[in-house]
Amino acid sequence: MSRTSNITKNGMKKGPWSKEEDDKLKAYIQRYGHWNWREIPRFAGVSRCGKSCRLRWMNYLRPNVKHGNFTKQEEEQILELHSKIGNKWATIAAQLPGRSDNKIKNYWHTHLRKRVVKKDDDQNENKIVHDETSESVNDPSTLISLVQDNDDIEALWATLSTESIASSYSSSAELSSTMFNSSDCLVSSGDSMQTYTHGDFWTDPFLADFDAIRS
DNA sequence: AAGGGCAACAACCGCCACCTT
DNA sequence: CAAGGTGGCGGTTGTTGCCCT
Structure with missing residues (x-):
């Protein structure tokens, strides 16, 4: 599962890492830390560029990296986070201890x-049905039921942006604050809706991104 | 048994943001 | 303020192994 080894013009090795290289890099970083990735290969005694060393360490050699299959729970977590924040692999990885952004990204592309x-x-099939009834969408209570059906507020906003109702709200934040005037906020979670406290870690960046898209 | 296609995953590449000088 | 260096991120590629015909 790796590339054929080769040497770049500046003498740096490319391709798969050998056990010996892994051992050298791991031993060095565990002893001295990663103070400067560009210099580390020289001191650790591996013919790799700093970037390559960093990647190898982050994705494979770090002590707490999990190497096994993703659990059902992790899958659900990735799906949920991705539905909210998109391809922010590093952010997603921060919420899955032991999983690197690269691993999550690969897993996403191959499985999820x-x-x-x-x-x-x-x-999209459901949306066609909603489009046919969208003329009746003119108040927040109707919107709430729509979100519950639609499963995803982002998709809902995209839908609404083509409707006259969207002009009534300057942002998704205003929309959601109108929709959820209690301290709780509804967000999508896979196939079911869950309730999160307003101001939750996840809702804030989501809404910020949301506004960025619109502006 | 052979080989073609596809899935899986490690690793590379380019870009960008931040920091230092 | 500009330029250069560095780390980090996300997209993409290349290789291997497995499965199916």
């Missing part, structure tokens, strides 16, 4: 994306 694409197709 297909699942989401299929789900989107199903939602």
